[in-house]
Amino acid sequence: MHLSRLTYALWIVTTGLAVRVCALAYRRGLYRRLPFFTAYLTLGVGTTAVRWVVYGVFGFGSWTAYDVAWITNASLLAARGLAIGELCFCLLGAYRGIWALTWRILLGVSCLFLLHAGLESAFRRYWLGTFVMALDRNLELMATAVLVALLLIGRYYTLEMDPLERAIALGLCTYSATAAIANSVLLQAFVTHLPSGHGYGVWIDHAQFWWNLAGGIATLGVLVMWAVVLRQPFPIVRPPPALLPVAAYRELSLAFNLKLRALDAHLQEMLEP
Numbered sequence: 001m002h003l004s005r006l007t008y009a010l011w012i013v014t015t016g017l018a019v020r021v022c023a024l025a026y027r028r029g030l031y032r033r034l035p036f037f038t039a040y041l042t043l044g045v046g047t048t049a050v051r052w053v054v055y056g057v058f059g060f061g062s063w064t065a066y067d068v069a070w071i072t073n074a075s076l077l078a079a080r081g082l083a084i085g086e087l088c089f090c091l092l093g094a095y096r097g098i099w100a101l102t103w104r105i106l107l108g109v110s111c112l113f114l115l116h117a118g119l120e121s122a123f124r125r126y127w128l129g130t131f132v133m134a135l136d137r138n139l140e141l142m143a144t145a146v147l148v149a150l151l152l153i154g155r156y157y158t159l160e161m162d163p164l165e166r167a168i169a170l171g172l173c174t175y176s177a178t179a180a181i182a183n184s185v186l187l188q189a190f191v192t193h194l195p196s197g198h199g200y201g202v203w204i205d206h207a208q209f210w211w212n213l214a215g216g217i218a219t220l221g222v223l224v225m226w227a228v229v230l231r232q233p234f235p236i237v238r239p240p241p242a243l244l245p246v247a248a249y250r251e252l253s254l255a256f257n258l259k260l261r262a263l264d265a266h267l268q269e270m271l272e273p
């Protein structure tokens with residue numbers, strides 16, 4: 001297995017952009033406001049450097065490169081999950097009841113996806129690769145759903161999300177959606193169309209090329225967006241949301257209950273014979 005010239009060129013450009021974005025993040029003091037996201041950017045640069053060294057010493061098609069690739073992918077996936085959780089907390093953390101429900105739902109769905117990936121790969125011939133790709137696909141799907149919901153909730157309920165947080169959420173959502181689609185296609189092909197014998201290496205090279213191309217293009221677009229938004233000044237500390245007095249919420253709750261009772265009475269009139 002080998003990397004094509006296009007993949008190498010795309011990798012070089014995205015590596016340079018990743019270093020630039022990481023430097024801008026530290027220059028702007030983003031680590032004081034979003035430490036997990038800054039750690040994710042730093043880990044991305046570090047894992048890329050490790051891959052360059054391993055591929056140069058052992059070769060792209062070696063088992064060492066294979067192990068390093070999956071380990072670094074897993075670490076980046078975990079770091080991205082923490083960054084997404086951090087964004088959720090920034091938007092919903094001031095509402096303790098909503099946040100308490102949110103993190104429990106996220107944890108429960110993650111456990112279900114882990115179980116689903118295990119069941120999907122249990123009786124496959126290449127169970128390890130199938131399990132890793134299935135888990136990666138499931139978690140990327142969950143990340144996409146969470147980020148889309150976060151953007152919609154912030155817009156619908158007019159919750160405060162400044163351009164920096166919106167750009168970070170949109171970038172993470174774009175990358176996760178692209179990874180989920182690419183992993184789903186590759187997993188289906190891996191399970192149903194993987195040849196044996198002489199055609200195995202050619203098939204893997206072809207699949208690897210398209211998988212790297214999709215991820216590289218998505219990463220390039222996301223890094224450009226983050227580089228642009230990080231060039232603009234932003235507050236180091238996120239301002240707390242403006243909450244109404246407790247008495248105001250009580251009045252709103254009473255009004256809401258009255259509307260629910262009126263709706264209930266109207267439905268009863270319509271449904272009664």
